[in-house]
Every structure is written in C-alpha cells, then in structure tokens.
Amino acid sequence: xxxxxxxxxxxxxxxxxxxxxxxxxxxxxxxxxxxxxxxxxxxxxxxxxxxxxxxxxxxxxxxxxxxxxxxxxxxxxxxxxxxxxxxxxxxxxxxxxxxxxxxxxxxxxxxxxxxxxxxxxxxxxxxxxxx
Amino acid sequence: xxxxxxxxxxxxxxxxxxxxxxxxxxxxxxxxxxxxxxxxxxxxxxxxxxxxxxxxxxxxxxxxxxxxxxxxxxxxxxxxxxxxxxxxxxxxxxxxxxxxxxxxxxxxxxxxxxxxxxxxxxxxxxxxxxxxxxxxxxxxxxxxxxxxxxxxxxxxxxxxxxxxxxxxxxxxxxxxxxxxxxxxxxxxxxxxxxxxxxxxxxxxxxxxxxxxxxxxxxxxxxxxxxxxxxxx
Numbered sequence: 447x448x449x450x451x452x453x454x455x456x457x458x459x460x461x462x463x464x465x466x467x468x469x470x471x472x473x474x475x476x477x478x479x480x481x482x483x484x485x486x487x488x489x490x491x492x493x494x495x496x497x498x499x500x501x502x503x504x505x506x507x508x509x510x511x512x513x514x515x516x517x518x519x520x521x522x523x524x525x526x527x528x529x530x531x532x533x534x535x536x537x538x539x540x541x542x543x544x545x546x547x548x549x550x551x552x553x554x555x556x557x558x559x560x561x562x563x564x565x566x567x568x569x570x571x572x573x574x575x576x577x
Numbered sequence: 578x579x580x581x582x583x584x585x586x587x588x589x590x591x592x593x594x595x596x597x598x599x600x601x602x603x604x605x606x607x608x609x610x611x612x613x614x615x616x617x618x619x620x621x622x623x624x625x626x627x628x629x630x631x632x633x634x635x636x637x638x639x640x641x642x643x644x645x646x647x648x649x650x651x652x653x654x655x656x657x658x659x660x661x662x663x664x665x666x667x668x669x670x671x672x673x674x675x676x677x678x679x680x681x682x683x684x685x686x687x688x689x690x691x692x693x694x695x696x697x698x699x700x701x702x703x704x705x706x707x708x709x710x711x712x713x714x715x716x717x718x719x720x721x722x723x724x725x726x727x728x729x730x731x732x733x734x735x736x737x738x739x740x741x742x743x744x745x746x747x748x749x750x751x752x753x754x755x756x757x758x759x760x761x762x763x764x765x766x767x768x769x770x771x772x773x774x775x776x777x778x779x780x781x782x783x784x785x786x787x788x789x790x791x792x793x794x795x796x797x798x799x800x801x802x803x804x805x806x807x808x809x
Contacts, residue, residue, distance in 0.1 A: 461620045462627065475677060501659040539694070546626040574626055
C-alpha cells in the first residue's frame, strides 16, 4: 500500500486497478505483449530516410499454453523492473504536461538501471496523476 | 456504484454543474449528469492510463534501442519504441489502448475563460461531459525531429488530409459494462477483447480537423488571398 494513501482513496481507485489487471491478464492482451517483447533484432525494420531504422512489431501468432505463461511471467517480472507512484495533478501537468509518465529508473549515482535483458534496456518508473 | 456517500461526491456534483455553467450552456439546456456516471468514466480513464504507462515500462525493459541505432545522427538512437504495424508514429502506450479498446478513450471537454487550465485538466480526468475516441490515434502527428529525449516518438510520413479524422462517442452503457459481471463472467470468454472494444457508432461520428492543421485560409484549402469575389 502507498504511504499516506487513505483507505477511502484506495477504495475509489480499486476498480481502476482491477480493470487494468483484468485487461493485462487477458490472453488476447498477452498476444500483444508477446509481439512487443520479441528480441528487438528479430523485429522487421523499415528504413525511413529522416529517421533511420524503424523496427515494426505486431500481435504475436497464436501462442501455446507455455508461450502464454512465458509472456504472463514477463509482465509479472516487471515488478523487478519498475515502480510506480501517484503524484499531484498540478505537479504532473507542470513538469510533464501529461497524466502519466514513464521515466528511466536511475540508481544513486544517476546511472540508468538495467532492464530485463541487460545493459541496452532501461528499467522504468512511472507516475500517474492524483488530483 | 463506487461513490456511495463518499465525501468526493459533493465536490464532483458541483464541478459537473460548474462546468456546464461556465460553458455558458443556457439554463434550460443543462442536463443532469449523475456523479456516479462521472466517477465510472474517470475510473476507465485511470485504468487506461495505467495500462498505457505499464506498456511503456514493458517496452523500456525489453526493447534494445542499441539494435536500431541509426547512422543518421551519429550515436544518437533514433527510436525508443517500435512501430505497431501500419502506424505512422511509435508510441506503444497509445497502441495498446487502441488494441484493447479500439481507440484511446478521451474526455469531452469544454474550455473557455474564466475556466482555469487546472479545471480543464480536471475535466480531462473526470470525463465530466462524456468521452470520445478517434479512429486513428496518430492521425494528426507531425514529426518534431525526435526532440524530447527518452521516449520521443517519430513520425514516418506526412499527414493524409485526403480523408477525414473520425471522432466517435463512447456510450455510457459501454463504459459501465466494463465493470459488470456480464462482461467478465460471460462476454469476455465468448468474444475476447471484442467485448471491451468501443462500438463504432457511425451515425454519431464527427469529422474534425484541429484548427492549426486546417489547410489554407480558414480551412478553405487555398493559401491565396486572391481577388475579392465579384458581386453577382
């Protein structure tokens, strides 16, 4: 539970947390994340002159039960790669102009913390607005 | 459903009425918008934000941006996220929301002086006046050269002005279905995510071009001032 969050406030948020969880649990959603998390070098690429290499992903082909479990575990493993917190609305709008933001997580020396697959990946922290 | 006698209810009711008042809706045309309906829209918007940001986080933890370093700008990585097939922009948060709901749910808002920016943001949170979704989330995006650092999205082509951008309302009945046992004990097992996706109400669709993107003078398509039209 978040520090300083009142039981009444959690009660208001809970349906949103449950809906988000139900969406992320869904097998169809897992096919989306299976497509998103294939090794980057296996993604087909487009060469766009003013940008450069643009990797393209798609929803995964039908997964076996083991494949689904594997993808589900990747989402659960995000517990090791992210943390999230709630911030006041005014601060979010002033600093980010957004209701939610995902940022790279840094250690005490301001170095980006490694992501799930090693140094080329970033771990992330995200804040959602609380107003 | 969720508010009951929660103390937020009074403030929310006031905010709903104030929004209509400040929008200068004539008194006889204001409608009763139930606080419960607003908190349910707000709940959907929050769930959408959570899924949106979580997807950015998953991408950040699994996407190897060093694999797509471009020669174009030296060692600066050009893209932080992959493109979903067929999209113009790379922004996995908007992509996941379009995948789950068919489009990104957004609050219908009204903003004019003397409302504050904060009260406008609050409308965006609460969905005071209802919600809409658009048929393509990256419809009006223009490439900004990737300024904005980590997470900046890049746009691969110019805006297509030959077809209209379509805006659909989200029926309140659908929003409330998302929190029903009918959906989670029955429909989800039979229809999958299609049971969550917003219905396409063609007859209620609106075409809209953001003012700054209108082509020509006052959206006429012509940039020429030209001679004044001759009188008949």
